[in-house]
Amino acid sequence: MTNGARHALGVLAGLLLPPLLAAGLWYGVGELSLTAQRDFRLSWTGIVVLAASGILLALLLGSRLSPVASLLGGLAFTGLGALPFAEMATGVRLLPDGLLPSSLRSGFMTVTYSGLLFLLGVALLAVSTFPSRWRGRPQEADAYDGQWQSAPSPYLPPSTGLPEDATRPMYRE
Template structure:
């Protein structure tokens, strides 16, 4: 839950700084800002961790909602013809990166990606500790409960095997 509150603002700041500095250095002096490239690489790693890890799905859900809201604002500006983006609140490089990512649709893409990632059922499943506490018993042909597995089913290894489409050894 704490990662859901801390990581998305770090991703946003890294994305806005990296894109803004890379764009400004390329436009002003025709060179690549390697600091901006490094910040973008670190931001991509944090974003991948947020999207693909076994963190709480609320982490990617909160970040996805924030990024999607910020990514939809430019489109709402086009329809309403009212300035909705808070571009005056950010300093130069961050402002440039924010407007570039917002108007290009990159924020909306990141937001929808995080929202879709948080919808997978495997992210909302309980921990292995919770599932291990529940006893698994099968009824045998003799009418008594047997804690052993059925001889006709593949062996039950872990809770992660429950949502797999095929049995894996």
């Protein structure tokens, strides 16, 4: 895969995977907490959604695809995760209150106000800074064609078409 294709796929993954990760994380945390509070039981749907979100996070953090994917997700998560700190510092409400349904809203508020969203954003930004993720694969060496070409030996006289004396270690006059 060329570097251009790798980075193009990284941009595509960076635009698609972070919103899916955020929605899964918010829904999973909200579903688990609401089910535990309301029915005093585990929500297997919430656990499965959290596991799928963990897989998406692992793809963003550790994939060889491109660091652009983790960079875009890291910028979005860090920006959204910093809003509660800005709210506390300024006293102005910045986060939406009634936009999301109940389980998503509960998970969003839990993940955002606990600082977990900010932590995930900083982690995604940190893995984007490793130089080894920006480098492409080294160029492949030319394939060996099977034909060995020998250079003339500096120790033997110029070739005369006669068989060489292979028993001597060096040419002597």
